[in-house]
Amino acid sequence: MSNKAKLDSSAPHIYDATGYDDLVDWGEQPDCMEGRSHSSGRLLFKRPDPSVGGNSPETGLWVVTPGKWPLAIPRDEFCHFIAGRATYVKDDGEVIEVTPGTCVHFPAGWAGICTVHETLRNVYMLR
Structure with a gap:
């Protein structure tokens, strides 16, 4: 494990998340409408809780290359974007421009289209 991360800590953490590169291949983004977006990342924490049907809280670092795909958020997700540029367009037309x-x-149920213009990197939390 890189010395930039302490994932076995009582409080898992990554130093310099903007440059951290010890990532796991998470595969191609399904349903791409344009491009071939590829995801990688590093899970910091996921609470094992079979009583919630696999929807345990989790947090991590996500990196995805350019492309465009439909997006449906199944549960609340907070994202802090630390690199790249993207546009999220909600089904009702609302536009959210994302930069570092x-x-x-x-919120759970949010649906629209994600277009990644420049490789995107974010720290996320699902609940």
Whole structure:
């Protein structure tokens, strides 16, 4: 494990999340409408809780390359974007432009289109 991360800590953490590169391949983004977006990341924490049907809280680092795909958020998700550029367009037409430093809370049920213009990197939390 890289010395930039302490994932076995009592409080898992990553130093310099903007440059951290010890990532796990999470595969191609399904349902791409344009491009071939590829995801990678690093899970920081996921509470094992079979009573919630696999919807345990989790947090991590997510990196995805350019592309465009439909998005349906199944549960609350908070994202702090630390690199890249993307546009999220809600089904009702609302546009959310994302650049480094943007924080977004996507409530469960949010649906629209995600277009990643420049490789995106974010720290996320699902609940």
